[in-house]
Amino acid sequence: MRILHLYKTHLPDTYGGVPQFIGQLAQGVARHGHAVDVLFPSRQSLRTSSFDNYTIHPVPLHLELASTSISLSVFKKFAELANFADVIHYHFPWPLMDVVHLTAGASKPSVVTYHSDVVRQRVAFLFYRPLMRRFLDSVDRIVATSPNYRATSQTLQRYESKTCAIPIGLDQSTYPEPSVDTLDKWRARVGNRFFLFIGGLRYYKGLHILLEAVNGTDIPVVIAGGGPVERQLQRQAKRHGLLNVKLLGELPEEDKVALLTLCFAVVFPSHLRSEAFGITLLEGAMYGKPMISAEIGTGTTFINIDRQTGLVVPPSDADALRKAMILLSTHPLMARRMGQNARLRYEKLFKADTMVQRYLDLYEEVLSERGARRKTPQGMGPVTF
Template sequence: MRILHLYKTHLPDTYGGIPQFIDQLARGVARRGHTVDVLFPSRQRPLHASKLANYTSHPVPLHLELASTSISLSVFKKFKELAGQADIIHYHFPWPLMDLVHLTALTSKPSIVTYHSDVVRQRVGLWLYRPLMKRFLDSVDRVVATSPNYCATSETLRNYASKTRSIPIGVDQSTYPQPAAHVVEKWRARVGDQFFLFVGGLRYYKGLHILLEAVKGTDIPVVIVGTGPVERRLHEQAKRYDLSNVKLLGEVSDEDKAALLTLCNAFVFPSHLRSEAFGISLLEGAMYGKPMISAEIGTGTSFVNIDRQTGLVVPPSDANALRGAMTYLAENPLAGKRMGQNARRRYETLFTADLMVQRYLDLYHEMLCERNEGEGRAQA
């Protein structure tokens, strides 16, 4: 079986949540003996197909970025070429140009879209985009939501309930480096081992300004890993509040991230808007057996983190509630340890990459069987 993935970006241009997900899925499916291609616009030069682990990456020129939408004219021609070789086309929503690529290619191959998020921020853009979005979602064979929570709260997904499935994102711990002892000790000397850790892109919906507000005037230690559009604003806020207990580290290596995940007391994830549809880095906290703090925004974050079981869930945009949850975990280490153990067990039960890969493979096979049965009936 040959699967073609299409999305607006991929590794190494960005290490965001969706590219990480595509990479984990592509690796796992290829490891099961299938051929996987990933097509995406790229700002890297020169451009050429290359192997990423055990699957093939196909970058095409990125010509323009408009309202978080990658524009590439080259993707239309390359998609037709690769789609002709594929058995399954796997799209990743949202990306309006992708809808046009699909609808103009007129491919008859079975198609699936992983619905990563509603269109949240671009209200005017959504009004213009909605007819195209509807045609696209009407035309694909399957829609996959990354959690049952998102299925229940997305107005768009309610219109496609009959063909929507829920397959949680999974991560493969074997792809994470085991940090060397001296690396762990380096970070222990720098940040200790009782800190609250955030890892992720520094974006408007991550709620990090709320986190800084929550620890203002306290001695609660916080370590923030990542870069992004609001990074400068966060540095300015930390300086204005004189937050010596907060360390903004920027980007770190995978080994350093693993060391910080090993050392931290708990994982804090204050995303306050629905743009945070799942939170793969929250899943990493569970994988490392850490108690978690997240906000209830009606998305997959509250599927990963169950209040009072794997961590604490607070109202969104509530700095006082967030401070209270962090104080509770800092002052109740035994409760935090129990929650962390529960988080690890939940990861092993629901969120491993092997489980995710098998569920997608089952869905691919189901789609191919339906297509073959349909063609058989047409010929009879």
């Protein structure tokens, strides 16, 4: 098979959750002997190249508007690559992608991974909804990244008959092994009893709630990542004199893994449905760490099971978050047991090999259904097996 992925960004331009997921899936599918292409707008290199045993096709990014990447070049390149693809794999939401799909008239089997509802742009969504529905109506399958999100998304309820849930998976072997020197460097700087957040610093991550929760305490918190609210968080930490909070900015992958190795627990205070899954939580589980997250009706509570793999608190509740952090800190044996349970849950549900095989089965399924429909004489019903 040849699989074509389309999304608004990708590695190495950005290392957010969706690009990480696409990369993990692309690598896994390629290891099974299939060809994988990833098409995306880019501000950096525009050279088609091999990347982790699959092929990336960056095209010029001309404009960004309301979190939407605009590229006129993507239309021509998509038509070119789709001609050779067996299955086209879209990643929602990205309104330009809907237009590309509908105007290209691509007749290939299509799968959409539904990463998130449109949450913040409520007014714009009223205008976008007709286009979105035409796009989702036209694809063969929709994949939610957790059963929780599938059950709570109003949009997905409209497409229940063709929607399934395939949880995101990670391959730990693709993560760098931190050197002794790197571990020693971070151990000297932050210790090994800290709560860790890694990820983009965005409005829905709830980090302002985390800073409010640890205000007036000596609970150590390390925040690694950059993004639009970074300066706002720095001002909040300075205003309240939060010497127990370290904002580290963007870090290389080896340093992130060192922090995951050293930390006491992972804290993930996202408070809005824009946080559809939570790759950082999954990384915490992979490294056997107890977790704290908020109940927002998404995949975060599919990864983190309250009182089993960690603690789940109400969203936007700084007091509850503070109490959860204190509870873990003062009960290290309980925290260790939760971390062990988190690792077991990762091994059972969230390994990359499991995710890859389920997507390969889905690709084969849509290919088979399309073939069956093409072979059905006009006027007859669909062939069943």
